[in-house]
Amino acid sequence: MASINCSAVPRLAPSFEPSVWGDFFINHTPDTLQISDEKMTERVNQLKLEVSGLFGACKNAVEKLNLVDALQHLGIDHHFEEPIAITMSSIHNAEFISSSLHEVALRFRLLRQHGFCVSADEFSKFKDEGGRFVNDITNDPKSLLSLYNAANLLTHKEGQLEEALLFSRHHLEVMQCNLESPLAEQVERALKIPLQRNVKREEAIHYIPEYSVQDEMYNAAILELAKLDFNCLQRIHQKELKAISMWSKNIFEDIKLDYARDRMVECYFWAYSCVYEEEYARSRIVLAKLLMLTSILDDTFDEHATLEECRLLAKAIERWDETDVSLLPEYLQKFFLQIISNFKEFDKLLEPHEKYRSAYIRKVFQNISKSYLQEAEWSHHDYTPSFDEQVNISVKSAGGDLVAIGALFGLGDIATKEIFKWAITNSGTVRACGEISRFMDDLADFKRGRNKIDVATTIECYMKENNVTSEVALAKIVSFVDDAWKTLNQELFERRAPLKIVKIITNFARSMMFLYHDKRDGYTNSKEVKGALESHFVKHIPI
Template sequence: MASHDATATATVPEMAPVFHPIVWGDFFINYNPEPLQMSEERMTERSNQLKEKIIGLFSCGTIVEQLNLVDTLQHLSVDHHFHEKIDSTLRSAHAGEFNSSSLHHVVLRFRILRQQGFWVSPEHNTNNKLTFRWWKNLYREVGLNYSRDRVVECYFWAYTAYYEKEYTRASMILAKIIAIIIMTDDTYDVRATLVECRQWEESATSFLPEYLQKFYLKLMSTFKEFEDELKPDNKYRVAFSTKAFQILSSNYLQEAEWFHQNHKPRFNDQVKVSSVCSGGPWICVGLLVGMGDAATKEALEWALGCTDAVRACAEVTRFMNDLASLKRGKNKNDVASSVECYISEQGVASEVAIAKIGSLIEDAWKTTNQAHFELPELLLPAVQRVANITISMPFMYDNKTDAFTFSSRLEGTIKRLFVNPIKL
């Protein structure tokens, strides 16, 4: 008992803490507010007018605009005035099909419905559905029937860089960038005239044919969607991506000029331009846009500079694609490949040129590996994602085949990843 008392005594403070006196004193006892500038009846009338105006907003606009309205009313803590309208809106949002390709809109719908007690599956498959819907709308509205319809393969390609759930946003943005590269490449190679290519490069949109005007507008809209997906202090990343696209377009134009002039460039000149036209450099910049905090401004500047690992990624993509094109054939506006230019310049047989290109691919792999050891630690997360994309190239172009264009070769891999679950 003595021990128990000692312990109890030890935990009791010697004296109670001193609390400061009431801040308000008798203020509210003696307080008499000034008379209102309008009568109670007038205030009630004005309040009812505003309520009717807000109720009217529920009857117009898209489902996204209505969900934004609900979100605003909840933030202002006045949603209890509109209980019936909010309930009706949420029931419609829950029951109806939701076709937005914006991750922000999907998250808004998910959050509001969930917090109001409506069940919404957290599984996403949602991110790939958003990407597929975005492509379907773009393909239909622009009229891209001349281009390869390969959005699933684009999604798979992005997945090779970002397979973790926490990088869903980065993967979606990258998939769209890859799809835009394919679409732009096919536009230059298959559809657009040289004049149209020059007008596109000069942003002379008013002179472009209707399909290219639509393409341009959808492209600008997509870049704006990228910005909307990012936090305010990360929106600057989209400017790097836009710059990379401009560089890509300039090099596409150079290839178009060579083709229409029937000019076969020197090997080094061809590689310099066609490596950019592989889309690899923009992919390496674009994969950083939706990444987390590791995607620093320094990392974006490094990627845009197209050195070491980024250049190696572009070269592996270009050379493996060119080797595959020997089998598949070229599009009608394709410029001479690296293999053809080497044969012409060196006067060698195709077997010698193919061996040379193979050795350059090996050199590019070495550059990719060296980048992990030679670059600052700050850049290593970005380097690894670039390496992931480079490593994916054998999926697309191994054994001198173009599995991306002739995508039945990827069907089994894609099904194993996204369709058929692993049996436990």
Template sequence: MEDGIARQSAGYTPSVWGDYFIKNQAPCSSTTQKTEELMRERVEELVREVKNLLDNTYKDELQSLELIDSLQRLGVGYHFEEEIDKRLREYHDHNGKIEGNDLQAVALKFRLLRQHGYNVTSGTKYKDDEGKFQSNLANNVRGLLSLYEACFLSTLEDDILDEALNFTKHHLQSLSDNDQLDSALKILISHALELPLHRRIPRLGARYYMRVYEQDKESKNDIVLELAMLDFNLLQLLHNEEVKSLSIWWEKIVHDAKFNFSRDRIVECYFWILSVYFEPQYSMARKITTKVIALLSITDDIYDVYGTSDELQSFTDVIIRWDEEAAQQLKEYLKVHFHNLTKALQDFDNELSSHGKSYRVKYLKEIFKVVVRAWDEEVK
């Protein structure tokens, strides 16, 4: 009971993280700073070496495609965006077809080109006279795996890829128990059958793939592996700093305002966005988007659980007009929430202005209005 009003409660459980990301951070010292600096210098050296590798593999199409695929799966492809884009453009057949007979090379090229937005056709070159997939394809294990992964980038017009999915899945399932297979390849098959690459979270996939890549005698390159490990650790430091700053911000938003009715899920909000773009150049975007989702989460809980219909109607009117004067007449918790929304948008404006992108904040404000209108209709 609050202000004589019986408030609902959704009974949300506390965050499993608590204040972990606020208190459990590595101490910043001259030694750690020096270590990080040396790591960055080594990464720069390795990036230059890998660029040379990309240049040197140009004439061997399969080797080049495998290197590109490994770089992307290991989470370091962002260092080589220009080189990879250029290479794929060069490999792309202008009439939309993919030439070649090596199943692994053809399937891998198809997947990489589709991933990068090229409109390439799937073709029927691996079918026999009876319209079935050639039986000898089952002997090309890496080719089968590449084709299986490629099938998940099909469109409505790619009926052949639906057939290929059934064909490859059947043979890969039988191969997954084959003790004669290379251990790394066997792990990749099992992993792909559990969930294909196209449906996985890149950041989690990179950590997993590092362990597999290290065991893969056929594909492993020590320079690439060292780069992947160092880069992963450096990005982990950045991501930890981001989630720490967001946790501190959230602590102030929720606990100072006594929003104990709302879900405490700031870490989950951050991980959601980290899954979309993990690269360092998107640090500001991650933090802003996480805050937006978190603020929307509070607003959602206000409409779904805590607010009365009269309170929500008044709040909706204030949001739609974005009227700071009228906001002073709201219930205290709504007044505080509106203040937090306004301050967050002003902070976003300040951050984006140095990049010439502050105009985007007005569109975000309009989105808030659209969402609030929808929740208000839902309440009615």
């Protein structure tokens, strides 16, 4: 069958800004450091041994907690997973008596972060007979920040932690202007995006210069390791960005879909937010490429294709047969072949015993194509779905499933067949990440104002169905984001997957909180986050 010539079909003019990066990473020459990459790696390995010895040198539980907390804030805990796990297990099993709110809150947060269910009753000793927090702690900003960070690990129906969250946030806001550095900056960051919800590397970038100023257990070896490790990893990420930017440039030049967003660096940031460690390069690269192909697919359905073209493309992707290329309009043929070609390349990266993973990554791509088609059907028929209808489809189109499978695809043996089945069957972790992605995206879209061809957002569907104002609907959607985070917190200790897997997938939700903070769309309008991304990928940390 001859291909369909759609050149006569009227098209919308491209509405997206070009990439803010251009060929920057293709041409970028990293700054010359005082130490070579080889010497830097050698020194990192020496420091890892030195820091490992600190676990045995800790005199008590509080020192152990402070050590683990510092390693997490500095982003180097990935080097010490086993000693940290042993330490947290011993702390959980041992009696802990302290009159310090900071210490109790720190223990509570770290234990929950490491998969231990700790009762909110831990904070009862800091309340009066009426059940209210005692006044003394309202003048202790460090303890209030610790309480706030701990309370953000709340799960569903934990009224005590809801109360603690409101209490600590209120008093931190009141005293914020009178705090000294670096506590002032730490409070500001936490009030913008709570520690539990923020991108891990973003916290490390800020905390590294703060560590020596205020940390009670400051250790020069820990700080040197944090700086060197960041710079070592940044070198690796820069090389990957160079290669993946060339890949993306070739794709855009080949398929010539100038209506689509060229956001390769931002897609890489998503993948890097999930798995930044050196050993996860395969996972990171596959996920970044998968996200870029999905972004182009999204823009094709949303911005350019007619409804009939959407149906043809979705059908071709569902059939996954290269011979179907002739059924597509000319401008989509190269894109479809690029999809098939890249998925074949993904498959080549797998070991023989991992080949089953290809079916999963293909399935989530087909599923997201179906959800894009459903949204296109609604849009072209000017249909406003019910709130539940919209959520059921748009949570899938928001990419939680796709990111989960994409990240798992390149992992090692920890990602078993059982884990893939868990991830693709709407697990609590994956579903909650999809909800956060959808609701954060819709909050940004509503603030910006949607195009006429866009399907109604969850906010508009909620307004229409419940006959409420936009203010009421916006507040409700924000509460749904909070509910999804409660689910993710609960998944830390009520899970059917290893804690490491849960954390990797949850990192996608953290990247959404960062990119879409304050109802901005940091993906589409990436100039709003360019400076922040430069701190991750361009600027090294002075030694």
